Amino acid sequence: MAARLLRVAERTAVEEVRAGAAPKGWQARASYESVRACAEIVVPRTIAIDEALRARATGQLVILGAGLDTRAWRLAGLERTDVWEVDHPASQQDKRARLAEAAQEARRLDASGDAAEELPSAARSVRFAPVDFALDDLGEALDSAGHDPSAPTTWLWEGVVPYLTRAEMQATLVALVRRSAPGSSLILNYQAPSAKAAAGRLLTRVIGSSATSGEPWRSLWKPNRMAVALGQNGLQMVSDDDLLGIARSVGGSVRLRTSLRSGRVAVAERPRAAG
DSSP states (O other), X not given: OTXXXXXXXXXXXXXXXXXXXXXXXXXXXXHHHHHHHXXXXXXXXXXXXXXXXXXXXXXXEEEETOTTOOHHHHOTTOTTOEEEEEEOHHHHHHHHHHHHHHHHHHHHHHHTTOOXXXXXXXXXXXXXXXXXXXXXXXXXHHHHXXXXXXXXXXXXXXXXXXXSOHHHHHHHXXXXXXXXXXXXXXXXXXXXXXXXXXXXXXXXXXHTOSTTTTSOOOOOOOHHHHHHHHHHTTOEEXXXXXXXXXXXXXXXXOSOHHHHXXXXXXXXXXXXXXX
């Protein structure tokens, strides 16, 4: 499903890594290694998040900073769940254009007689809520998109927190908790401090070998500090695991031990009222 949202040049880079066909030349090789490293980190992160979502399927799932997330189209167990994708208007416009292109390609292939489908959603519905967090109110955007704050919601916040300041992270956390009825959950991906990981990221920014090399990390969190921040907002930490342990548990590659150790997936819940 993810490959169907990639354009030709993007897909080519992925296919080179899958084939183990390392290109010559330092610049091409740096880009190749960047894609390979990204995969090593994202695979355990995706597995952990998918498992947490399946275990906490409610009627509402809100994905903050959704980007090119494909779960609404591929994840089994969302048949009775309405999904809201929240992202910057420009990012959302790009994603919707990619979805339309993929659907058009599916129709073209189907017309030629090849077995192909459009893009059926695995979720009950998918709704887009464009939000510029620097300007817009998250609650108002979700109200306009039909989200019900009186019903339990599962929130997914992946690949976003490091790019926010602590104040921005706290403000978003307050806004989502206001719309979290008892029984709601937050699945959170964040980065713990690591001098080696920070140095490696600085290097990718210098040589421009990563798709996110121009985006500096603005906040890193120690697990105990994250637990305190969540607790102060009425969320109880259920689990908090580093990606290295997750990768080892599923038999994944662990070449990038430092990066995997600093990346984390946490699950917190808003308890239901006693009785």
